[in-house]
Amino acid sequence: MKKALIIGGGFAGCSTAHMLALEGGWDVTLVEAGPFLGGGCKTLYWGGHPYTFGPRHFLTRNEAAFAYLDKYCPLRRCADHVFLTYVERDAAFYSYPIHRDDIERMPDRDQIHRELAERPTHIAPTDFEDFWIKSVGRTLYDKYINTYSTKMWQVGNNTEIDTFNWSPKGVTIKDGPREAWDIAISAFPKAANGYDDYFALATASAKVLLNTRVDAYDLPNKSVTLAGERRSFDIIVNTIPPDTVMNYAYGELPFIGRDFLKIVLPVEEVLPSNIYFLYYPNQEIFTRIVEYKKFYRGHKSPTTLLGLEIPSNNGRLYPLPIKRHRDLADRYFADMPDGVFSIGRAGSYRYEVDIDDCLEQSMDIVAKLR
């Protein structure tokens, strides 16, 4: 049997364990620092209400990733969901991505139309702020993007963000249907415990070590010290920040974390049925509010749980979309030999890695090993 070590038991770690098991011939050890599998996608409970840390719904244009997950973790489509943003200066909720029809409802629509007509689309943008102003004009940028992004990334000014070809929802201004995911599949597990049964199934044939950390990493030699013993592997799949597993040789990679506020309200449901969560791009300290009953459809209760996400230094959750930090991550990746893979959101050091990308990365590893 060939030996594989997986570091981190979130989506990326569990899906890789599963795909190696489906391939056969692998002896897999998975090391997870926490007391459970699933990382941020684990179902937790508050006042009897199931929730995850943030929405964690499954959005994808990758039909193979959808088919795989649906097979092992039956999914319910939630295509009716409309993303809404509260624009405080207009005292109005609008669709996100910015929708052309909403502009007609705005008090400053004439100014917005002038800015849209004057967009210098032929000049390449230099930074995130410049990208958005050139895409939608200053007024829409200030309403939807400016403060959201500075609080999200904890920067003084969005000109500090110098990568911008990852526009949050792939479009800047939208026409047509308001359902944000009419171009992708949007879904969440049918099971009452969300993705949890999948994490158990995915790792059923692996040696899972919970509450465990590697004592010492030697990834260039595909070895680690685990419970005091030096062990070598044929492959290592890392899903945690690359600086950690490379002994911070080039310094620490910055991340943004989240504080998470849970609020139970004495009503069965508080948001309209097609609104699962809301964005807040103003001076509020939070970026998003999720109503968890919208995802956990089978959950019945006379009360409802809301989760508020507040950007903070709590956790290494969001890799910064800033070039010098990505370059630093790339230095770490360059030192990893064949047979060492670094995947998942933190492991790739890419904000744009979502659940479907974790699956795609696991599929790619297994394909490369064939």
Ligand SMILES: Cc1cc2nc3c(=O)[nH]c(=O)nc-3n(C[C@H](O)[C@H](O)[C@H](O)COP(=O)(O)OP(=O)(O)OC[C@H]3O[C@@H](n4cnc5c(N)ncnc54)[C@H](O)[C@@H]3O)c2cc1C
């Ligand atoms: C608040 C929030 C909301 C999100 N919502 C969505 C969404 O709605 N849809 C979507 O597609 N994506 C969403 N994402 C992104 C998506 O959830 C992630 O891309 C995906 O779940 C990441 O899986 P992962 O395995 O890379 O990381 P994680 O889920 O973070 O798992 C990493 C695991 O590694 C473990 N670990 C950490 N350090 C060590 C160590 N030293 N040794 C061993 N183990 C360690 C952790 O305990 C954790 O279990 C969200 C992300 C955040 C932060």
